[in-house]
Amino acid sequence: MSPFGCWGLPTALLALFCCPGSGEEFEVHMYPEQLVVEPGGSQVVNCSTSCANPNTGGLETTLSKTLIQSKPQWKQFLVSNISQDTVVHCYFSCFGSQKLKSLNVSVFYPPKQMLLKIQPTWVAVGKSFTVECHVPDVKPLESLTLTLLRGKETLCNKTFTGEKNDTQGATATHKGMAHREDGRHNFSCHARLDLRSRGGAIIHRVSEPQMLKVYEPTPDNQMVVIISVASVLLFLFVTSILLCFILGQHWRQRRMGAYGVQDA
Ligand SMILES: *[C@@H]1O[C@H](CO)[C@@H](O)[C@H](O)[C@H]1NC(C)=O
Ligand SMILES: *[C@@H]1O[C@H](CO)[C@@H](O)[C@H](O)[C@H]1NC(C)=O
Ligand SMILES: *[C@@H]1O[C@H](CO)[C@@H](O)[C@H](O)[C@H]1NC(C)=O
Ligand SMILES: *[C@@H]1O[C@H](CO)[C@@H](O)[C@H](O)[C@H]1NC(C)=O
Ligand SMILES: *[C@@H]1O[C@H](CO)[C@@H](O)[C@H](O)[C@H]1NC(C)=O
Numbered sequence: 427m428s429p430f431g432c433w434g435l436p437t438a439l440l441a442l443f444c445c446p447g448s449g450e451e452f453e454v455h456m457y458p459e460q461l462v463v464e465p466g467g468s469q470v471v472n473c474s475t476s477c478a479n480p481n482t483g484g485l486e487t488t489l490s491k492t493l494i495q496s497k498p499q500w501k502q503f504l505v506s507n508i509s510q511d512t513v514v515h516c517y518f519s520c521f522g523s524q525k526l527k528s529l530n531v532s533v534f535y536p537p538k539q540m541l542l543k544i545q546p547t548w549v550a551v552g553k554s555f556t557v558e559c560h561v562p563d564v565k566p567l568e569s570l571t572l573t574l575l576r577g578k579e580t581l582c583n584k585t586f587t588g589e590k591n592d593t594q595g596a597t598a599t600h601k602g603m604a605h606r607e608d609g610r611h612n613f614s615c616h617a618r619l620d621l622r623s624r625g626g627a628i629i630h631r632v633s634e635p636q637m638l639k640v641y642e643p644t645p646d647n648q649m650v651v652i653i654s655v656a657s658v659l660l661f662l663f664v665t666s667i668l669l670c671f672i673l674g675q676h677w678r679q680r681r682m683g684a685y686g687v688q689d690a
């Protein structure tokens with residue numbers, strides 16, 4: 427039900443007949459002006475007006491609210507169990523005119539888990555590997571930046587656009603070729619949720635560091651076996667040829683020697 431309906435007409439008539447022109451210059455304020463809370467959160471909201479003697483005033487919201495304190499020029503409420511983005515309105519009417527102020531309430535899910543995965547964890551120089559960072563249940567995505575780091579160096583910076591209401595995960599991926607250098611630094615992932623434009627602060631979270639093991643590409647074991655067998659065979663082959671050659675020479679010399687004796 428609208429709170430404006432029942433008062434709008436009578437107060438307008440009152441303003442027309444009783445005190446024309448008065449009550450036009452007043453303002454409605456709300457504190458805080460912006461609000462960002464974690465799901466299920468509560469917040470004290472102060473509605474105030476510059477009107478010296480307002481007829482009515484209050485807070486219009488679908489959230490559960492409790493009036494904490496009330497003075498002619500201000501009312502303090504507790505709004506609680508805030509579970510999704512919403513708009514809360516504060517209104518006052520003063521001599522027939524009514525004014526309202528709106529407050530955007532955003533619900534945020536801070537990055538809690540930072541899942542960093544390097545695949546494979548053991549890689550040869552020159553081979554490719556992937557670093558993936560996943561943050562489940564984070565919101566609002568448009569306030570999030572994920573940064574993949576190698577040591578202190580930024581590998582990639584990813585920003586997001588949030589279109590759906592649901593809390594969903596965010597993922598940043600970096601594909602690289604392994605350098606020797608990669609094995610000497612820790613990889614990590616940094617999440618930054620910047621809620622300043624919604625009345626909040628900046629929330630940072632860093633993943634556990636992870637290392638990539640980088641090794642020099644060496645011929646594999648099978649290759650080593652094949653090469654050694656081949657070398658041994660080659661050696662035996664060469665030695666036997668040499669041996670045959672030497673023995674052959676020896677034998678020929680002896681026969682030549684025998685002929686020589688015969689000729690003589
Ligand atoms: C609510 O706001 C008004 C105007 O700023 C201020 O005078 C009043 O003290 C506030 N009330 C509380 C409880 O903070
Ligand atoms: C808070 O809100 C949620 C969802 O809107 C609801 O299921 C729950 O019952 C509420 N809790 C309280 C204590 O009002
Ligand atoms: C509140 O939200 C509306 C719509 O999302 C936007 O146009 C408006 O600028 C916001 N107000 C403030 C004070 O951030
Ligand atoms: C990545 O984003 C952060 C935060 O937005 C910024 O401070 C940093 O300079 C960016 N780095 C690069 C390399 O773009
Ligand atoms: C987001 O939620 C609001 C209110 O719960 C709903 O009206 C709107 O259709 C939803 N939008 C999407 C894209 O789901």
Ligand SMILES: *[C@@H]1O[C@H](CO)[C@@H](O)[C@H](O)[C@H]1NC(C)=O
Pocket residue numbers: 610611612635636637
């Ligand atoms: C990488 O992180 C581990 C665990 O925090 C730490 O023990 C190690 O010293 C770090 N290595 C480098 C090169 O920073």
